[in-house]
Amino acid sequence: MRIFEWNEQHAVHVPAVDDEHRQLFRLCDDLQRAMMAGAATPEVQSIVDDLVIHTAHHLSHEEREMRAAGYSLYAWHRSQHHTARSRMRVLERRIRRGDRDAALELLEFLSGWLNDHIRLADRMLGAYLRNHQRERSARAS
Numbered sequence: 001m002r003i004f005e006w007n008e009q010h011a012v013h014v015p016a017v018d019d020e021h022r023q024l025f026r027l028c029d030d031l032q033r034a035m036m037a038g039a040a041t042p043e044v045q046s047i048v049d050d051l052v053i054h055t056a057h058h059l060s061h062e063e064r065e066m067r068a069a070g071y072s073l074y075a076w077h078r079s080q081h082h083t084a085r086s087r088m089r090v091l092e093r094r095i096r097r098g099d100r101d102a103a104l105e106l107l108e109f110l111s112g113w114l115n116d117h118i119r120l121a122d123r124m125l126g127a128y129l130r131n132h133q134r135e136r137s138a139r140a141s
């Protein structure tokens, strides 16, 4: 059993981003619980659908923020998002065909990817965005 729980090590200190991350951990936790309880396929599918939608929305949100703030590591960060998008697309297709192993593979993938990506790439982004915001406020005053 994997632990899907947002903690301080995941904090990027940008409230909207932290909220989205919390939600992704929650959905992974829901999916894991459903799998362990032997939930029926439609229930598993509906959590996976939510997870896919929230992930897509979240990654695009961060990418918009990066473009708006002129983030120099945009290409590097976005390529990490692309890795997650393509991996999830393949697994989602398998889950849709009723392959429950693919749901377990999705959890395994996300437990690594979410932790690694948030703790390094997203935290670096969060620091940049906060700094960018501070500079803009200073210029405006």
Ligand SMILES: [Fe+2]
Pocket: 062, 077, 081, 117, 121, 122
């Ligand atoms: Fe990210």
Ligand SMILES: [Fe+2]
Pocket: 021, 058, 062, 118, 122
């Ligand atoms: Fe993120």
